[in-house]
Amino acid sequence: MQDEKSVRAPAGPVSMAQVARVAGVSQQTVSRVANGLPNVSERTRERVLLAMEELGFRPNFAGRSLRSGRYNSVGLALYNVEQFGNLGTIKGVLSAAGDVGCAVTTVEMDDRAPLSLAEATRRMAGLPIDALVISMSLKSEDFEDFVPQPGLSTVLLTMYEHSRCTTVDSDQYGCSALLMDHLAGHGHREVRFVGGPVYSVDSSFREKGWRDALAARGVDAAEPLRGDWTADSGYEAGAALAGDAAMTAVYAANDQMALGVMEALRDAGRRVPEDVSVVGVDDSLRDTVPHVGLTTVRFDLVARGRAAVEQALLGTAPGYRPRAIRIPPTLVERSSVAEARR
Amino acid sequence: MQDEKSVRAPAGPVSMAQVARVAGVSQQTVSRVANGLPNVSERTRERVLLAMEELGFRPNFAGRSLRSGRYNSVGLALYNVEQFGNLGTIKGVLSAAGDVGCAVTTVEMDDRAPLSLAEATRRMAGLPIDALVISMSLKSEDFEDFVPQPGLSTVLLTMYEHSRCTTVDSDQYGCSALLMDHLAGHGHREVRFVGGPVYSVDSSFREKGWRDALAARGVDAAEPLRGDWTADSGYEAGAALAGDAAMTAVYAANDQMALGVMEALRDAGRRVPEDVSVVGVDDSLRDTVPHVGLTTVRFDLVARGRAAVEQALLGTAPGYRPRAIRIPPTLVERSSVAEARR
DNA sequence: GCCGTGAATGAGTACGTTAACATTGTGCCT
DNA sequence: AGGCACAATGTTAACGTACTCATTCACGGC
Numbered sequence: 145m146q147d148e149k150s151v152r153a154p155a156g157p158v159s160m161a162q163v164a165r166v167a168g169v170s171q172q173t174v175s176r177v178a179n180g181l182p183n184v185s186e187r188t189r190e191r192v193l194l195a196m197e198e199l200g201f202r203p204n205f206a207g208r209s210l211r212s213g214r215y216n217s218v219g220l221a222l223y224n225v226e227q228f229g230n231l232g233t234i235k236g237v238l239s240a241a242g243d244v245g246c247a248v249t250t251v252e253m254d255d256r257a258p259l260s261l262a263e264a265t266r267r268m269a270g271l272p273i274d275a276l277v278i279s280m281s282l283k284s285e286d287f288e289d290f291v292p293q294p295g296l297s298t299v300l301l302t303m304y305e306h307s308r309c310t311t312v313d314s315d316q317y318g319c320s321a322l323l324m325d326h327l328a329g330h331g332h333r334e335v336r337f338v339g340g341p342v343y344s345v346d347s348s349f350r351e352k353g354w355r356d357a358l359a360a361r362g363v364d365a366a367e368p369l370r371g372d373w374t375a376d377s378g379y380e381a382g383a384a385l386a387g388d389a390a391m392t393a394v395y396a397a398n399d400q401m402a403l404g405v406m407e408a409l410r411d412a413g414r415r416v417p418e419d420v421s422v423v424g425v426d427d428s429l430r431d432t433v434p435h436v437g438l439t440t441v442r443f444d445l446v447a448r449g450r451a452a453v454e455q456a457l458l459g460t461a462p463g464y465r466p467r468a469i470r471i472p473p474t475l476v477e478r479s480s481v482a483e484a485r486r
Numbered sequence: 487m488q489d490e491k492s493v494r495a496p497a498g499p500v501s502m503a504q505v506a507r508v509a510g511v512s513q514q515t516v517s518r519v520a521n522g523l524p525n526v527s528e529r530t531r532e533r534v535l536l537a538m539e540e541l542g543f544r545p546n547f548a549g550r551s552l553r554s555g556r557y558n559s560v561g562l563a564l565y566n567v568e569q570f571g572n573l574g575t576i577k578g579v580l581s582a583a584g585d586v587g588c589a590v591t592t593v594e595m596d597d598r599a600p601l602s603l604a605e606a607t608r609r610m611a612g613l614p615i616d617a618l619v620i621s622m623s624l625k626s627e628d629f630e631d632f633v634p635q636p637g638l639s640t641v642l643l644t645m646y647e648h649s650r651c652t653t654v655d656s657d658q659y660g661c662s663a664l665l666m667d668h669l670a671g672h673g674h675r676e677v678r679f680v681g682g683p684v685y686s687v688d689s690s691f692r693e694k695g696w697r698d699a700l701a702a703r704g705v706d707a708a709e710p711l712r713g714d715w716t717a718d719s720g721y722e723a724g725a726a727l728a729g730d731a732a733m734t735a736v737y738a739a740n741d742q743m744a745l746g747v748m749e750a751l752r753d754a755g756r757r758v759p760e761d762v763s764v765v766g767v768d769d770s771l772r773d774t775v776p777h778v779g780l781t782t783v784r785f786d787l788v789a790r791g792r793a794a795v796e797q798a799l800l801g802t803a804p805g806y807r808p809r810a811i812r813i814p815p816t817l818v819e820r821s822s823v824a825e826a827r828r
Numbered sequence: 829g830c831c832g833t834g835a836a837t838g839a840g841t842a843c844g845t846t847a848a849c850a851t852t853g854t855g856c857c858t
Numbered sequence: 859a860g861g862c863a864c865a866a867t868g869t870t871a872a873c874g875t876a877c878t879c880a881t882t883c884a885c886g887g888c
Contacts, residue, residue: 157555157637159874170838175876183836200636205557205614207874210548210843213499215614217591225577234576235567238594247613249559250590252580271589272547272557272614294542295499375776404776432774434717434746501844512868517846525866549844552873 158199167195178203209272217241218453219273220250221264223280228373228398228428229314229445230279233301236449237277244457249273253280261290261300269293275456277301281345297459299452303349305468310459312452314443315470316346320353322441322475323395323423331484332393332421333361337368338381338405339397347397350425354395366391371401378404386412392420392484399424399440403433406480417482427476437479447471500541509537520545551614559583560795561615562592563606565622570715570740570770571656571787572621575643578791579619586799591615595622603632603642611635617798619643623687639801641794645691647810652801654794656785657812658688662695664783664817665737665765673826674735674763675703679710680723680747681739689739692767696737708733713743720746728754734762734826741766741782745775748822759824769818779821789813 160174167174169188176184177192178201184192195201209215218241222230241248249271253259261280268276275297284304292298292309300311327335337354340347351368358365369384371377378401385394386409394409396402402424406416414420427442448471458464502516509516511530518526519534520543526534537543551557560583564572583590591613595601603622610618617639626646634640634651642653669677679696682689693710700707711726713719720743727736728751736751738744744766748758756762769784790813800806 157874161874171874172839172876173837175874176837179876183834185836188836202635202637203612204552204874205612206548206550206552206845207843208548208612208876209614210546210552210845210873211875211877213843215547217614222580225580226573231568231573231576234573235594238564238567238592242594248592249614250580250592252577252584270545270547270550272551272559272591293544295544374773376773379776400774403774407776429774431716431718432742432745432771434721434749499844503844513844514846514869515867517844518867521846525864527866530866546844549873550846552844552875553846555873 157204158201159204160201163192163195163199163201166199167192205272215272215274216245217247217249217271217273218456219268219271219276220248221253221268221276221278221280222250223253223259223282225252225254227281228426229443232443232445233279233449233452236446236451237453238449239446240450240453246274246453246457261286265290265293265296265298269296275299275453275460277452277456283343283345297456297464299456299459301448301452303345303470306466308466310455310466310469312448312455312469313471314445314448315472316349317353318470319425319441319443319473320350320395321357322473323425324354324357326439326475326477327393327395327421327423327481328357328361330421330481333363333484334366334391335363335393335395336366336385336388336391337395337397338378338385338401339368339370340373340401342370350397371396371404373398373400375400375404375407377401379408381405382408383412385409386414393481394420394422396422396424399426399428399438402438402440402480403429406438417480419485421481421484423481439478439481440476441473442476443473444471499546500543501546502543505534505537505541505543508541509534547614557614557616558587559589559591559613559615560798561610561613561618562590563595563610563618563620563622564592565595565601565624567594567596569623570768571785574785574787575621575791575794578788578793579795580791581788582792582795588616588795588799603628607632607635607638607640611638617641617795617802619794619798625685625687639798639806641798641801643790643794645687645812648808650808652797652808652811654790654797654811655813656787656790657814658691659695660812661767661783661785661815662692662737663699664815665767666696666699668781668817668819669735669737669763669765669823670699670703672763672823675705675826676708676733677705677735677737678708678727678730678733679737679739680720680727680743681710681712682715682743684712692739713738713746715740715742717742717746717749719743721750723747724750725754727751728756735823736762736764738764738766741768741770741780744780744782744822745771748780759822761827763823763826765823781820781823782818783815784818785815786813 161171164171164174177189253264277299279301287304300309302311303313303316339351355365369381371381382405394405396405402422406422424438424440427440429436451469503513506513506516519531580590595606619641621643629646642651644653645655645658681693697707711723713723724747736747738747744764748764766780766782769782771778793811
């Protein structure tokens with residue numbers, strides 16, 4: 145039963161008390177060593193570190209945060225993980241949380257039934273988190289009557305402006321203004337819109353921006369076409385638009401559809417951008433398609449995620465007032481926009 | 487100071503004891519209600535639920551898991567969040583964790599210096615997690631001397647076969663066999679390889695698979711070209727290969743470069759697939775490029791993430807033995823491969 | 829040589845929860 | 859009517875940590 149070296153079977157989690165016994169010190173001294181506090185002699189420190197190593201000590205999170213009242217973690221409720229943009233947002237959330245020494249505790253919410261915000265909050269409330277970021281693409285009315293969990297600072301990633309909750313989002317309305325101004329600067333008035341699915345909130349904000357821009361210039365908006373975000377659906381829309389002699393530009397609600405539109409127009413004998421200008425949204429094709437020539441708009445999704453976490457953590461301080469933060473997009477000018485024909 | 491309704495300022499976190507006081511029951515009864523345990527009268531239950539609502543009770547995670555010794559959470563150490571494939575893996579991790587009622591606690595590891603595995607494990611050890619999945623694209627030698635934290639079931643997402651740790655990965659070697667067999671079936675012997683950056687472990691496994699497949703057929707491997715995964719770098723490689731009269735097929739280590747290769751070949755007057763066949767890896771262009779014609783290989787990244795979590799959780803049971811799990815890829819046959827010229 | 833100073837260490841306690849056990853109350857069978 | 863089963867509820871203890879306070883010890887100034 146005797147080994148030559150330090151093979152005391154830990155058999156389950158090792159507490160500071162056990163380390164203390166082996167090192168011949170008090171549990172409090174082990175705590176000091178574990179947290180790098182001063183007033184521990186070098187000799188003692190080494191003895192304790194050795195005992196920790198030997199037993200495989202792992203600090204008990206529960207005990208620690210029961211004492212401190214803090215978890216050093218931000219909650220993230222995700223609705224549709226694979227949706228475009230989530231990776232950038234996740235990156236921003238992780239990055240901002242990491243900057244302040246926080247982990248990110250994530251739960252996927254799209255298991256069975258379409259979950260409500262209330263249900264999501266309830267499920268997140270029991271997790272080890274100091275603040276909560278909720279990313280669920282819901283309709284505006286689903287946000288209206290939402291009441292955040294008292295005592296849990298909550299931020300919603302949505303364009304809806306909530307009265308009791310800070311909301312953060314890329315400016316899905318402003319991106320249209322950016323593109324329409326750009327097109328107008330090149331003399332385009334008759335701009336057609338190819339939207340995403342009707343249930344998409346982002347698409348409808350982009351559509352509203354398009355409508356308002358046209359209205360501001362006194363142009364009647366033609367009935368928008370709709371795709372399902374894929375390049376193939378964009379191709380169909382482009383094919384349908386190719387015969388439209390009045391229009392000089394197409395605004396597709398994302399880049400993949402814009403690419404489809406461009407290909408369909410060219411297949412129908414209309415040159416891009418000489419005959420028709422095309423713009424998209426997202427700048428998702430960079431590095432993916434060789435020689436991308438699509439003028440588009442880029443959202444800083446990382447900034448979106450960062451802002452959400454920053455606000456959520458600010459919200460843990462008393463006296464914080466909810467606000468609405470919209471991350472401005474930037475225009476990415478390439479070669480799919482030219483002067484409109486007279 | 488008296489409001490007509492239930493606006494007792496909670497002022498900080500609310501404990502079961504406080505709820506108990508308001509509801510006029512014992513703290514244990516509150517616990518029973520919170521956990522949905524039986525043997526509570528309907529009247530009492532309602533009274534407690536009301537008090538919870540009124541005070542904004544939020545179950546204390548620390549107290550609960552201090553008692554139970556479990557966290558119901560899986561740790562995820564991520565090295566390079568935005569890298570291709572991570573989103574699918576994250577999805578799989580979240581999904582598998584969610585299936586067993588676990589959250590996922592994530593920390594991004596690429597802050598300052600290139601972190602070591604040991605450092606990553608140390609940082610994750612103090613988090614509220616029952617098991618750990620580590621996703622860091624390191625060289626094989628960085629994995630060799632890794633010792634997992636005792637008492638913390640750990641899985642590495644890597645092709646390296648570790649002796650004391652379960653490893654999970656998509657089969658980055660087998661994908662080459664799949665593609666080379668497919669090409670060989672169409673009569674291709676002289677297949678050129680366009681790899682990713684030299685430091686990429688995935689690329690080198692794919693390259694090894696390509697070499698071994700050629701060797702098995704007695705063909706000398708030409709020096710591979712290298713890109714940086716982007717379509718533009720693929721275009722350059724394609725331009726360089728266009729003059730190579732002997733080769734009949736190109737194997738690009740990812741789809742974006744394959745697309746660049748195809749465009750460069752066509753620009754140089756060589757038809758694809760009639761003159762040269764091209765294959766890629768990842769199937770990353772689906773829905774992104776209209777009418778994708780690229781024959782490629784698809785990894786089930788969600789399955790990769792799922793497998794990692796499943797193994798990590800299995801590892802919490804005694805008697806578990808480490809294993810190496812390789813998720814097989816599937817061939818996605820499109821139109822960029824034709825019979826080789828005689 | 830005595831006391832003050834400050835470093836090193838230990839003792840005691842409380843954080844919020846749940847499990848085990850103890851107690852009370854209610855209704856039913858004989 | 860007496861007792862027994864079982865439902866409803868309360869009491870106590872323990873999980874591992876870090877804070878507060880107490881104690882010991884060494885050293886230096888006078």
